Amino acid sequence: MPEPSLDVLAIGNAIVDVLSPADDALLETEGLAKGSMRLVDAEEATRLYGRMGPGREASGGSAANTAAGVAALGGRAGFVGQVADDQLGEVFAHDIRALGVAFDTPFAGPEVPTARCLVLVTPDAQRTMSTFLGAAQHLPASAIDPERIGQAGILYLEGYLWDPAAPRAAMRNAIGAARTAGRRVAFSLSDTFCVERHRGDFLGLIERGEVDVLFANEAEAKSLVQAEDLESAVLAIAPKVPLLVVTRGEAGALAVEGGIRHEAPAEPVVEVVDTTGAGDLFAAGFLAGLAQGRPVAQCLRMGAIAAAEVISHYGARPEADLRALVAEQLEGAAPAA
Amino acid sequence: MPEPSLDVLAIGNAIVDVLSPADDALLETEGLAKGSMRLVDAEEATRLYGRMGPGREASGGSAANTAAGVAALGGRAGFVGQVADDQLGEVFAHDIRALGVAFDTPFAGPEVPTARCLVLVTPDAQRTMSTFLGAAQHLPASAIDPERIGQAGILYLEGYLWDPAAPRAAMRNAIGAARTAGRRVAFSLSDTFCVERHRGDFLGLIERGEVDVLFANEAEAKSLVQAEDLESAVLAIAPKVPLLVVTRGEAGALAVEGGIRHEAPAEPVVEVVDTTGAGDLFAAGFLAGLAQGRPVAQCLRMGAIAAAEVISHYGARPEADLRALVAEQLEGAAPAA
Numbered sequence: 035m036p037e038p039s040l041d042v043l044a045i046g047n048a049i050v051d052v053l054s055p056a057d058d059a060l061l062e063t064e065g066l067a068k069g070s071m072r073l074v075d076a077e078e079a080t081r082l083y084g085r086m087g088p089g090r091e092a093s094g095g096s097a098a099n100t101a102a103g104v105a106a107l108g109g110r111a112g113f114v115g116q117v118a119d120d121q122l123g124e125v126f127a128h129d130i131r132a133l134g135v136a137f138d139t140p141f142a143g144p145e146v147p148t149a150r151c152l153v154l155v156t157p158d159a160q161r162t163m164s165t166f167l168g169a170a171q172h173l174p175a176s177a178i179d180p181e182r183i184g185q186a187g188i189l190y191l192e193g194y195l196w197d198p199a200a201p202r203a204a205m206r207n208a209i210g211a212a213r214t215a216g217r218r219v220a221f222s223l224s225d226t227f228c229v230e231r232h233r234g235d236f237l238g239l240i241e242r243g244e245v246d247v248l249f250a251n252e253a254e255a256k257s258l259v260q261a262e263d264l265e266s267a268v269l270a271i272a273p274k275v276p277l278l279v280v281t282r283g284e285a286g287a288l289a290v291e292g293g294i295r296h297e298a299p300a301e302p303v304v305e306v307v308d309t310t311g312a313g314d315l316f317a318a319g320f321l322a323g324l325a326q327g328r329p330v331a332q333c334l335r336m337g338a339i340a341a342a343e344v345i346s347h348y349g350a351r352p353e354a355d356l357r358a359l360v361a362e363q364l365e366g367a368a369p370a371a
Numbered sequence: 372m373p374e375p376s377l378d379v380l381a382i383g384n385a386i387v388d389v390l391s392p393a394d395d396a397l398l399e400t401e402g403l404a405k406g407s408m409r410l411v412d413a414e415e416a417t418r419l420y421g422r423m424g425p426g427r428e429a430s431g432g433s434a435a436n437t438a439a440g441v442a443a444l445g446g447r448a449g450f451v452g453q454v455a456d457d458q459l460g461e462v463f464a465h466d467i468r469a470l471g472v473a474f475d476t477p478f479a480g481p482e483v484p485t486a487r488c489l490v491l492v493t494p495d496a497q498r499t500m501s502t503f504l505g506a507a508q509h510l511p512a513s514a515i516d517p518e519r520i521g522q523a524g525i526l527y528l529e530g531y532l533w534d535p536a537a538p539r540a541a542m543r544n545a546i547g548a549a550r551t552a553g554r555r556v557a558f559s560l561s562d563t564f565c566v567e568r569h570r571g572d573f574l575g576l577i578e579r580g581e582v583d584v585l586f587a588n589e590a591e592a593k594s595l596v597q598a599e600d601l602e603s604a605v606l607a608i609a610p611k612v613p614l615l616v617v618t619r620g621e622a623g624a625l626a627v628e629g630g631i632r633h634e635a636p637a638e639p640v641v642e643v644v645d646t647t648g649a650g651d652l653f654a655a656g657f658l659a660g661l662a663q664g665r666p667v668a669q670c671l672r673m674g675a676i677a678a679a680e681v682i683s684h685y686g687a688r689p690e691a692d693l694r695a696l697v698a699e700q701l702e703g704a705a706p707a708a
Contacts, residue, residue, distance in 0.1 A: 052462075055690075088439075088466035088688065091428035102425075121458040121484065125389075129425035147458065351425065353392075 038217070040136065041109040041325035043186035045178075045208055046097025046195050047170040048115030048139070049149040050122040052089040053161075053310070053348060056154035060085065061162055068156065071163040071225045073197060079166035082152055091122070092349045093129035094151060095170075096224060097192040099311045099350045103318025103340050105134040106356040109325055112136035112186060114208075116173040116201075122148035123169070133351070139177050142169045159306040159345070171198030178207045184215030187325055188247070190317070193224035196232045209244050220247035222317060223254040230257060240274050247277045247324070249317050255280050268295075277330070279337075281316050287337060289320075289330050298334035301342035301363070311350025316341040319360070332364060339363050375554070377473065378446040378662035380523035382515075382545055383434025383532050384507040385452030385476070386486040387459040389426040390498075390647070390685060393491035397422070398499055405493065408500040408562045410534060416503035419489055428459070429686045430466035431488060432507075433561060434529040436648045436687045440655025440677050442471040443693040446662050449473040449523060451545075453510040453538075459485035460506070470688070476514050479506045496643040496682070508535030515544045521552030524662055525584070527654070530561035533569045546581050557584035559654060560591040567594060577611050584614045584661070586654050592617050605632075614667070616674075618653050624674060626657075626667050635671035638679035638700070648687025653678040656697070669701065676700050 061068055064082065074082065095115060104111040113130055117123035119141040126148060130137045149170035154162045173195070183189055189212040195201045212219050221239065223229050229236060236258060239245050248271070252264050261267035264280070272278045272290040281287045286299040319340030323333030343354050398405055401419065411419065432452060441448040450467055454460030456478040463485060467474045486507035491499045510532070520526055526549040532538045549556050558576065560566050566573060573595060576582050585608065589601050598604035601617070609615045609627040618624045623636040656677030660670030680691050 083465060086465075086469065088430065088469045089462070090686070091462065093425065125426070125428065128420060128423075132423065132425045349427065 038185055038187035039110070040112045040186040042101065042104045042188045042190050042321050043112040043114065043183060044097040044101040044190040045114045045205060046192040047095045047149055047165070047167060048098060048117045048126050049095035049151045049165065049170060050126055051092050051094035051151045051153050051310070051350060052083070052086075053092065053153045053155055053308070054086045054089040056086065056156055058156055061154065061156065066154070066162050066164070068162050069160050070227060071165060071194070072227065074164045074166055076166055079150065079152060079164065082164055086152060086154065090348065091125065092351070093126045094311070094350045095149075096194055096222065096314050097190060098130060099314035100190060100318045100321070101135045102130060102133045102351045103315045103356065104322050106352045107318065107322040107336070107340065107360060108357045109322045112182070114139050114173070114177055116142055116169050116177065117148045118142050118144050118146060118169040120144045120147050122150060139173070142172060146172060153310055155308050155310070155348070159309050161308060161310045167198060171201065173201040173204050175200065175204045175207050178204045178211065180207070180211035180214070183208050183211035184217065186217060188218045188220055188321055190220045190222070190321060192222050193228045193232065193236065196228065196235060209239070213244065218246040219244060220249065220317075220321060221245045222249040222313070223258060226253045226257045229254050233258060240271070245275055247279065248275045249279050249281070249313070249320075251281045251283070251313060279320055281313055281337070281341075287316065287334050289334055291330050296331045296334055298331065298338050301338045303342045303346050306345050308348045309345050311344045312341045314350060315344040315352065335364060336360055375522055375524035376447070377449045377523040379438065379441045379525045379527050379658050380449040380451065380520060381434040381438040381527040382451045382542060383529040384432045384486055384502070384504060385435060385454045385463050386432035386488045386502065386507060387463055388429050388431035388488045388490050388647070388687060389420070389423075390429065390490045390492055390645070391423045391426040393424065393493055395493055398491065398493065403491070403499050403501070405499050406497050407564060408502060408531070409564065411501045411503055413503055416487065416489065416501065419501055423489060423491070427685065428462065429688070430463045431648070431687045432486075433531055433559065433651050434527060435467060436651035437527060437655045437658070438472045439467060439470045439688045440652045440693065441659050441662075443689045444655065444659040444673070444677065444697060445694045446659045449519070451476050451510070451514055453479055453506050453514065454485045455479050455481050455483060455506040457481045457484055459487060476510070479509060483509060490647055492645050492647070492685070496646050498645060498647045504535060508538065510538040510541050512537065512541045512544055515541045515548065517544070517548035517551070520545050520548035521554065523554060525555045525557055525658055527557045527559070527658060529559050530565045530569065530573065533565065533572060546576070550581065555583040556581060557586065557654075557658060558582045559586040559650070560595060563590045563594045566591050570595060577608070582612055584616065585612045586616050586618070586650070588618045588620070588650060616657055618650055618674070618678075624653065624671050626671055628667050633668045633671055635668065635675050638675045640679050640683050643682050645685045646682050648681045649678045651687060652681040652689065672701060673697055
């Protein structure tokens with residue numbers, strides 16, 4: 035098996051985020067569950083946008099944020115996702131390439147616009163998202179080049195992309211290509227509502243051994259196996275997957291590999307400004323560590339460091355020098371194998 | 372003369388800013404003078420964008436920022452400017468309306484895209500701007516409704532808009548309409564390069580008595596009358612205009628009205644993050660004070676407070692509650708007449 039030319043190739047929704055501060059009253063009036071992500075059509079997106087305050091646009095998308103984080107950590111990252119040939123598509127492509135992520139999915143025509151995610155950030159730094167999938171939901175199976183997949187050490191997929199049919203088929207192809215090439219497949223459950231929509235499919239993937247690394251937060255893990263508490267969920271899932279990673283916000287994160295459990299505390303943060311991207315950047319840190327051949331305990335630390343950086347400012351992509359942060363925080367740790 | 376239904380009606384370039392951190396080396400390679408604004412065509416905008424790091428998009432435009440600031444201070448503000456019927460035009464219109472600014476300039480077709488300003492923010496918080504004027508330069512004279520102009524207590528114009536021919540004609544019409552209605556005209560010199568391009572026109576406006584309030588920073592004031600130092604510039608300009616306001620960055624600001632000079636220090640700022648919008652928000656604070664009938668010394672303080680807020684974060688529009696800040700900082704001051 036040749037050496038991979040990419041550390042992580044991520045496939046996900048290519049989305050531009052519109053961040054706007056909001057108060058709890060707006061969530062209540064709109065009937066939005068705090069911290070959730072829901073899908074909306076163009077009409078609803080327009081209506082809600084009209085009720086939002088002034089926004090800041092920044093490229094986002096869960097797996098795209100993870101790819102950006104891997105690159106910021108010095109890893110070789112690629113991203114596959116569909117944007118349209120419009121202004122927001124141009125912004126998305128510029129930003130991810132400027133971060134050093136390989137991105138060459140051809141633009142779709144401008145008829146269906148680039149996806150956008152309306153992110154309401156409440157004073158408690160929680161984000162509540164309404165996503166108009168637009169062009170992202172039309173990622174064709176043809177965008178998946180099996181050769182390209184085979185060149186990446188880790189294929190990373192977001193559960194969100196399971197919603198629309200075309201990208202779901204593309205992701206199944208990608209999983210097949212990665213397995214054929216002997217590469218690892220990492221999968222994020224993304225969101226509890228997403229798990230509810232696709233529980234059977236997600237469990238199927240895991241039980242057929244098609245996922246090597248599973249990322250979930252506490253609520254997603256419980257939802258997947260419909261467990262009452264975290265420990266029951268971990269006991270139910272861990273035996274089915276080679277490496278399970280569960281993030282727990284302020285309570286840190288845990289990983290179970292081959293029956294051995296590792297835990298890491300959250301990194302201290304002076305002020306939590308906006309939790310958008312916390313899970314995405316945790317995955318970035320963890321995967322970057324994995325690609326460097328680090329032990330699981332160090333991968334957890336790297337995830338925690340990357341997540342702490344992204345929640346200390348607005349927006350879902352890193353602003354500080356993540357590589358320097360990791361070098362500083364992990365100093366004294368054994369170098370990568 | 373009926374009571375005005377708007378405090379300030381601003382006319383300017385309707386622009387979406389793309390902010391990106393940059394180092395001094397990039398400015399040097401690109402031959403850009405730090406702190407300047409230059410106009411670029413679509414091709415140059417695309418080339419420079421390709422060399423920039425990942426960006427954050429936020430609505431901007433000098434006079435539009437001022438209108439946003441007036442609204443944030445509790446004033447009744449309106450804005451006239453041209454955007455295209457495209458995604459960035461939609462973003463611009465949403466943001467300015469969400470701030471409570473009346474904006475009803477009809478969208479132009481999507482053939483010429485909405486203006487964007489590439490803002491390179493260096494670690495010293497200075498911003499260097501390359502503006503692609505796009506649709507903004509096609510603001511037609513028909514966008515100026517004399518009745519609307521007559522309803523605003525103060526008409527505020529940015530010198531930047533003097534560059535393209537169509538908006539220049541529109542602004543001349545607007546000045547005529549304001550004078551006919553007995554309203555005040557405020558004018559910002561915008562930028563030293565702008566003054567160099569239009570010195571004759573700007574001096575003509577002032578000498579014909581068409582400007583009641585002139586805003587300039589130190590460099591612009593010196594450039595206008597080609598003076599060696601600030602004091603000479605003030606002596607040369609002040610007799611020609613009822614109210615001259617000169618901002619001096621950290622050195623504060625001064626105003627001369629009817630031969631009487633007022634000065635105010637800059638408000639202290641914990642950390643200067645990005646000076647984009649400092650002059651625009653100073654003008655907003657000053658004009659909001661003027662509209663409230665406050666004495667010039669208090670208008671200067673209000674300008675300083677609004678400018679201090681906007682330079683303490685990324686982006687050119689206020690994030691904090693400016694009205695509360697002014698109430699707090701000016702507490703004990705005489706209430707508005």
